[in-house]
Amino acid sequence: MIYTLSKAAHLVTLFVWIGGMVAVAVALRYPVLSFLKQLKTYDRVVTSPAMVAAWAFGIMLAVQGGWFPHSWLAAKIFLVLVLSGLHGVLAGRLRRAAAGTTDPEESGRLLLPIGLVLVALIVLLVTLKPLSRLDARCVDPAASNAAGARGSGTRRPRRGASVAGDNYFGQGQDAYARQ
Amino acid sequence: MTGLRRAALAEAATLLALFCVAMPLKYIAGASWAVSVAGSIHGLLFMVFVWFVVRSWAEGLINWLGAFRLFFGALVPLGGVINERWLRRQSAEAAAP
Ligand code: HEM
Numbered sequence: 001m002i003y004t005l006s007k008a009a010h011l012v013t014l015f016v017w018i019g020g021m022v023a024v025a026v027a028l029r030y031p032v033l034s035f036l037k038q039l040k041t042y043d044r045v046v047t048s049p050a051m052v053a054a055w056a057f058g059i060m061l062a063v064q065g066g067w068f069p070h071s072w073l074a075a076k077i078f079l080v081l082v083l084s085g086l087h088g089v090l091a092g093r094l095r096r097a098a099a100g101t102t103d104p105e106e107s108g109r110l111l112l113p114i115g116l117v118l119v120a121l122i123v124l125l126v127t128l129k130p131l132s133r134l135d136a137r138c139v140d141p142a143a144s145n146a147a148g149a150r151g152s153g154t155r156r157p158r159r160g161a162s163v164a165g166d167n168y169f170g171q172g173q174d175a176y177a178r179q
Numbered sequence: 180m181t182g183l184r185r186a187a188l189a190e191a192a193t194l195l196a197l198f199c200v201a202m203p204l205k206y207i208a209g210a211s212w213a214v215s216v217a218g219s220i221h222g223l224l225f226m227v228f229v230w231f232v233v234r235s236w237a238e239g240l241i242n243w244l245g246a247f248r249l250f251f252g253a254l255v256p257l258g259g260v261i262n263e264r265w266l267r268r269q270s271a272e273a274a275a276p
Contacts, residue, residue: 089234092235092239093237093238
């Protein structure tokens with residue numbers, strides 16, 4: 001239950017964060033000074049806290065589900081850091097533009113597509129949970145017995161199990177069972 | 180600049196709390212929960228701080244060198260405190276024409 005609620009909170013905060021980023025990217029592309037000023041406030045009080053909350057709920061999910069040893073999560077966290085950096089760049093440019101000191105920049109055009117590709121890659125990582133081949137240490141029976149308190153969430157998903165669905169339920173139940 | 184300074188201070192304060200309060204509690208009093216709690220708060224604030232560094236760099240408040248200085252300073256206890264004072268001087272200089 002707590003796991004499911006954490007996931008719901010992870011998703012809601014993510015939508016707010018990504019939505020806010022898209023707004024900044026579009027607003028920088030078609031700058032209107034009064035709107036940029038409003039958006040600067042919105043980014044400070046809504047989008048940025050939503051980003052931090054999305055990180056926090058993601059980490060809660062990873063702790064509860066014992067996902068940290070899995071390579072898909074490592075790859076996901078790397079991409080999340082890049083996406084967060086992109087948000088930092090967008091917010092910085094927004095603040096500069098809202099101060100009215102710079103001309104609209106051509107170089108910002110790629111930020112939106114780059115962001116959307118990052119989001120797509122992150123979502124693919126978390127739904128397909130690939131790279132399990134790299135997680136050999138998660139199947140070692142001795143290791144998974146010893147894992148004990150950590151729970152069986154660290155077990156490698158069965159190879160050849162029908163991709164996402166099966167892994168998902170297997171792992172998800174582990175997470176529920178542990179509560 | 181204010182946000183960046185506050186984030187630097189918060190990062191520095193939680194790192195010190197981790198070293199000076201939570202770690203003694205763990206290794207002397209055996210309270211390992213203290214490090215888990217202080218560690219996660221510090222970890223999150225560290226990420227917030229790094230995010231502020233990126234934003235300030237993109238905003239043109241600090242250059243590459245300043246960003247490096249802030250990042251590596253944050254890894255050392257008290258480094259954040261020194262950097263916060265540096266930032267305060269910088270913004271005072273920027274304000275005085
Ligand atoms: C520090 C940042 C993050 C961490 C540690 C993290 C970790 C996690 C974990 C452990 C799960 C649960 C997986 C499961 O139960 O199957 C999850 C779910 C999810 N995450 Fe994240 N996440 C982070 C950020 C993000 C970002 C930035 C995005 C999208 C752009 C994202 C998209 C999703 C989605 C769509 C799900 C639901 C997947 C499902 O229900 O199968 N996460 N996250």
